[in-house]
Amino acid sequence: MSTVEDRLREALAARAAQTSVDPDAWNKAVARSRRRLLPWRWPTWAVRLTPVAAVVAVAGVVISATMLGQSVGQGASPTGPSTANPSTSPNASWPGTMAAAVRQIPPVTPFVSLSLRADGIQTRNSLWFGYVPGHKAAGLALCQYYSKDGFYTGYIGCAYGGLPKGTLARQAATDGTAWIHVGVTVPQATSVTALLPGGKTTEGTVRSAHGVATKIWAVSFKADSAATLIFRDAAGHQVTRLNVPKTPPTPSRPSTGGIPLFHYGNGPLWAYRTSGDRIVYWFDGGSSWSDIPLSQSKLSWSGTGGFKSSTKTLPNVMFGYAPTGTARAGLQLADGRRFTAGTISAWPGSGLVFWGPVSLPARTSLDFDSVLITYDSAGHILREVPIIFIQ
């Protein structure tokens, strides 16, 4: 071996030995992995996290759930035995995220697979019905996993609470400009057409779901577009229709009326009440808001999602609002650990207080079983609500 080679090994090893590493590097890498799947469009029911100035977004694996408005008599329910059969069993070829979701919401019906073009890209969707553990009374959930060839964009969501006929059960986002909307409809339906503004139409897919008295439909169109979905039977007659509202636009930051809640990043995290009767949070690096107006719910949680501010990556903190009378609030994780924070006064007469911030330990994630807990000033629990039920 030449002298140069010997000296090279020695010099490189000596230089390398001087390098230290950041103990929080893993969390930062995970946060980065989420941010880069821009542009990501959120379904209307998701808590929104949007960039303000820097390249900021959150992506990755999401397990979401939304409670539908009202259950009507003939909602989806298994008509056959709910015992597992071969097509409801885990499949070794599934991505880990889907396998994990199926473990949490075991299917009570066979999977329905369908392909759908969204944003010019062929997506693969697997849908199944199951019960959310601990919330069987809420009714069947319709769950969806979608993926795109060549990309890790696993997305899982479930909608439950009754699945009334013809109702838009849920919407799933692609990481482009179109969404894949899915739901259930009447058994007679064999096709679905989305009527879009300007007279355009786009065809979707309707599939039977063995074991339930409804059918599953899917259709893709732009996220910022309203649509009317027309369901037809085999003879071409309209059997039902469904209006899909336009996605609310990103709120503008009001110029006045903000309440500084706590310090986050390079400045306060502000809360504003918008004209749409919603609470929007703004901070250096992003914003977060709820699509559910205050008139519908006065209990909420949000997370910053580990944003990158103008100078650094910020930790993920939880916060939200609750009815007045709440003195403390926070989250209980699936393993029983509780993380709570005090409250902050909101606007006079609003009937609200804000709670937070709650910082979860590194490498701690929220789960389906996490619960939002509120307490009164005496420390008594006021409410315990699984976070999948609230926004």
Next chain:
Amino acid sequence: MTDVWRPSALETGAVPVSALFRARYPELVRLADLLGADDPEDIAQEAFARLIRKQRTLRDQDAALAYVRSTTCNLVRNRRRHLRVARLRTPAGHDEVSSEHAVMVREDHRELLAALAALPPRRREAIVLRYWLDLSEREMAATMGVSPGTVKSLVSRGLDALGQALEGKV
């Protein structure tokens, strides 16, 4: 009505990225440093972030390691290209090796590292992968995205250039 982040789901893919991270992150930081990155940690974190997004498409741990190594090399190359352009727009440049480092490195090491820093990027990569990571020619080729023959040539020319640079110092 909420979204629930599940970083733990990262553990369920074909490639256990967190385990790879624990085992290899320092190495990737050092690799980026030896290749001349101005912020080695930033490079290594970005490489792992890309691996997390890519993990479903990688067949095994070896493929994942090759991917992050390759990504690190590419990111450093791109970063240095960007910095070179940035330096052209500023009156003063900066040394490849900081003064803080310089006083900590033995004099003979410093000469050699300075000569290494002066090599074209591909030759520098080849030298570092060969003499620090001890990769085989096949592994180097996979990491650098070139043929084994090109790897052999890059190492040979890199060594020649280093030898000449050191002779010139004597």
